[in-house]
Amino acid sequence: MLDLTYDTPKVRTIAGAKQDWELVIGMEVHAQVASNAKLFSGSSTKFGAEPNSNVAFVDAAMPGMLPTINEFCVEQAVRTGLGLKAQINLWSAFDRKNYFYPDLPQGYQISQLYHPIVGEGEVLVEMGDGTARMVGVERIHLEQDAGKSIHDMDPNMSFVDLNRTGVALMEIVSRPDIRGPEEAAAYLAKLRQILRYLGTCNGDMQSGAMRADVNVSICAPGQYEKYAATGDFSHLGTRCEIKNMNSMRFIQQAIEVEAKRQIAIVEGGGEVTQETRLFDPDKQETRSMRSKEEAHDYRYFPDPDLLPLEIEQAWVDQIKATLPELPDAKKSRFINDFGLSDYDASVLTADLDSSSYFEETARGRDGKMTANWVINELFGRLKKDEKDISDSPVTPALLGRIVDLIASEVISGKIAKDVFEITYTTGRDPAEIVETEGLKQVTDTGAIEAAVDEIIAANPDQVAKARENPKLAGWFVGQVMKATGGKASPKAVNDLVAAKLNS
Numbered sequence: 001m002l003d004l005t006y007d008t009p010k011v012r013t014i015a016g017a018k019q020d021w022e023l024v025i026g027m028e029v030h031a032q033v034a035s036n037a038k039l040f041s042g043s044s045t046k047f048g049a050e051p052n053s054n055v056a057f058v059d060a061a062m063p064g065m066l067p068t069i070n071e072f073c074v075e076q077a078v079r080t081g082l083g084l085k086a087q088i089n090l091w092s093a094f095d096r097k098n099y100f101y102p103d104l105p106q107g108y109q110i111s112q113l114y115h116p117i118v119g120e121g122e123v124l125v126e127m128g129d130g131t132a133r134m135v136g137v138e139r140i141h142l143e144q145d146a147g148k149s150i151h152d153m154d155p156n157m158s159f160v161d162l163n164r165t166g167v168a169l170m171e172i173v174s175r176p177d178i179r180g181p182e183e184a185a186a187y188l189a190k191l192r193q194i195l196r197y198l199g200t201c202n203g204d205m206q207s208g209a210m211r212a213d214v215n216v217s218i219c220a221p222g223q224y225e226k227y228a229a230t231g232d233f234s235h236l237g238t239r240c241e242i243k244n245m246n247s248m249r250f251i252q253q254a255i256e257v258e259a260k261r262q263i264a265i266v267e268g269g270g271e272v273t274q275e276t277r278l279f280d281p282d283k284q285e286t287r288s289m290r291s292k293e294e295a296h297d298y299r300y301f302p303d304p305d306l307l308p309l310e311i312e313q314a315w316v317d318q319i320k321a322t323l324p325e326l327p328d329a330k331k332s333r334f335i336n337d338f339g340l341s342d343y344d345a346s347v348l349t350a351d352l353d354s355s356s357y358f359e360e361t362a363r364g365r366d367g368k369m370t371a372n373w374v375i376n377e378l379f380g381r382l383k384k385d386e387k388d389i390s391d392s393p394v395t396p397a398l399l400g401r402i403v404d405l406i407a408s409e410v411i412s413g414k415i416a417k418d419v420f421e422i423t424y425t426t427g428r429d430p431a432e433i434v435e436t437e438g439l440k441q442v443t444d445t446g447a448i449e450a451a452v453d454e455i456i457a458a459n460p461d462q463v464a465k466a467r468e469n470p471k472l473a474g475w476f477v478g479q480v481m482k483a484t485g486g487k488a489s490p491k492a493v494n495d496l497v498a499a500k501l502n503s
Contacts, residue, residue: 006124006132012180013221014256016263021218023259024227024236025178029191031170031201032145032209033076039144039168040067040110047207051161059166061105066305073168074309075319076200077117077142080170082320083198084137086121090316093308094142098299103147103160111171112141113300117309123174123194124328125187126346135187136175145169164208170201176215176236179224181252188212188248193327197352205246214242214251216258218266237262238272242279242286254279258286330355338367347375353389354379360396365403373403377420394424401430414486415439440487445496448480448488452496455479466501473497 013020038045041056058065081088093115096108118140126132147165151158172191178184192203192210203210217239219227227235242258245251257279262272277286325333327349334345334355348358348371362370378399382392402420405411411419411434419430419439434440455476456463466472476497481488 006126007130008133009127009129009131009179009183011224012182014218014259014263016267018267020221021259021263022221022224023180023255024176024217024219024224024239025180025184025255026176026215026239027174027178027184027187028213028215028241029172029174029188030145030211030213031080031172031191031195031203033073033142033168033170034199034201035070035073035076035168037070037072038166039070039073039142041166043166045167047209049163051159051163054163055165059105059162061107067110067303069306069309070168073142074117074311076168077140077170078311078316078319079198079323080172080195080200081118081121081140082316082323083194083200083326084118084121084123084140084172086137086140087119088311088316089115089117089119090311090313091115091308092117092141094303094306095300096303097143101146101149102158103149103162103165105147105162105165109144109146110303110306111143115308116141123187123190125178125183125190127183127186128343128346130342133177133179133183135177138173138175140170140172143169143171176217176239181255184214184255185248185252188251190327193350197324197326199324205248208246211244211246212251214245214255215239216242216255216262217272218259218262237266238274240272240274240286241276243276243289245279250279250281253281253284254286257284261286324352334358334367338362338371340367340371344368344371344375347379351389357389357392357396361400361403363400365400366407369406370400370403373399373420377417381424393427394420398423398427398430405430405434409489409491410434410440412486412488412490414481414490445492448484448492449496451480451483451488452476452493452500455483456500463501470501473501476501 011022013022032045033039035045037043038056038059041058043056043059044054046054058067078088092112094110095113097111097113098108100107116139120139121137123135123137124132125135145164145167147160147162149158149160153159174187178187192201195201196203201210205211217237219236223235227233240258240262242254245254258277265272273291275291276289278289279286331345331349334340334348335342340348347354349355358371358374361374378392378394379389382389399420402416402423405419406413406416419433422428422433422437423430459476462472462475466476477490477493480493480497481490
């Protein structure tokens with residue numbers, strides 16, 4: 001059972017010249033469906049192919065070519081909806097959204113305005129400080145992507161690459177529940193994490209597989225509560241949409257910049273105009289792109305080439321039965337089963353590869369000790385080498401053996417770090433390294449006691465100070481460890497030092 005008790009984060013305010021203002025943010029995330037073929041054709045969706053090489057006749061809008069729905073893309077949308085605890089609509093329909101762009105061959109986009117395949121859901125967004133906000137998802141609909149216009153290959157001409165044309169997108173529309181730039185970035189990160197767990201989108205923002213339109217408005221303190229109680233948007237300010245954001249950092253910057261722009265307009269006696277804007281990270285400003293269109297501007301109407309999409313509840317139930325364990329559930333289980341802290345569990349469940357690596361390593365071992373080695377030693381070294389966990393030269397089995405050697409007191413934690421370094425660089429077995437390199441921990445209390453006696457006898461002044469201030473006993477422990485080459489059992493050293501100083 002998931003523990004969903006949490007404190008709500010404080011609402012972010014921005015000080016204007018006359019008063020403080022609150023932020024209200026909603027997001028429309030376009031997530032490319034993880035599928036080998038496009039939404040309405042069999043063309044490949046492979047990224048990085050030669051321009052215009054992944055284009056079928058229907059993608060290029062050749063006369064007489066009719067779209068055929070890709071069932072797998074529908075399944076992926078349903079899977080996403082189930083992962084977001086959303087309502088799955090057994091009846092949905094496609095519409096034509098009419099507008100002209102050079103990289104949109106049909107002159108319209110096939111989308112789902114009136115009857116989306118997925119209804120209301122939710123995403124729990126944790127902020128890392130013990131607070132979290134539940135962000136409502138209004139809908140998820142399927143639509144086809146447009147192509148790409150290229151303007152930097154020739155000073156006098158633009159080029160068009162239609163490879164992306166017809167690629168399936170899920171547009172995930174949130175409610176205006178996000179209350180600050182940091183929350184917006186955290187929401188997108190959590191959404192991406194869930195989609196990756198589900199296998200429905202790879203979440204790669206650099207390749208355009210995930211991008212976001214961010215709606216920003218401001219309101220006076222207390223007005224949002226009135227909106228929440230009534231659902232009346234008139235209590236909120238006019239929103240502006242910042243288009244095609246593909247960076248968490250830029251999203252936060254853009255929200256901050258746009259909010260300050262709106263505050264300056266309102267406090268100056270003006271009115272914010274609803275429009276679509278672009279963010280310029282170099283100039284740290286948003287610029288008007290076009291006035292915000294309404295549905296009637298696109299002349300939506302049901303697509304005559306596609307029948308309404310009807311799916312069966314039994315099929316939905318079958319998909320639900322195959323869902324993997326999702327991030328919130330996995331994190332809760334790691335905390336309960338392995339005794340991890342909230343922070344450690346969050347780090348280890350950030351992605352599937354990390355969680356699988358940890359779980360395989362921790363099986364039958366101390367969870368906290370294993371987590372410490374995975375997070376601090378392994379992740380730290382991989383980050384330094386700019387490697388992913390999937391490229392780790394230390395397998396779960398090898399790291400597990402290091403943990404076993406520590407737990408059985410064959411080696412100390414300090415020696416274990418040396419063993420880990422050798423294993424990381426050479427792939428050698430930890431037990432073999434300890435044996436051949438003579439790294440076994442000294443547990444002979446007689447030998448350790450002799451070293452303790454020698455250090456105490458040589459430092460009478462330090463002994464007197466330590467007896468007055470027991471915290472200084474650590475100095476003797478350090479000296480003994482140095483004298484034994486770090487091989488003495490730390491527990492035995494601590495016990496003997498304490499006993500000798502107190503005698």
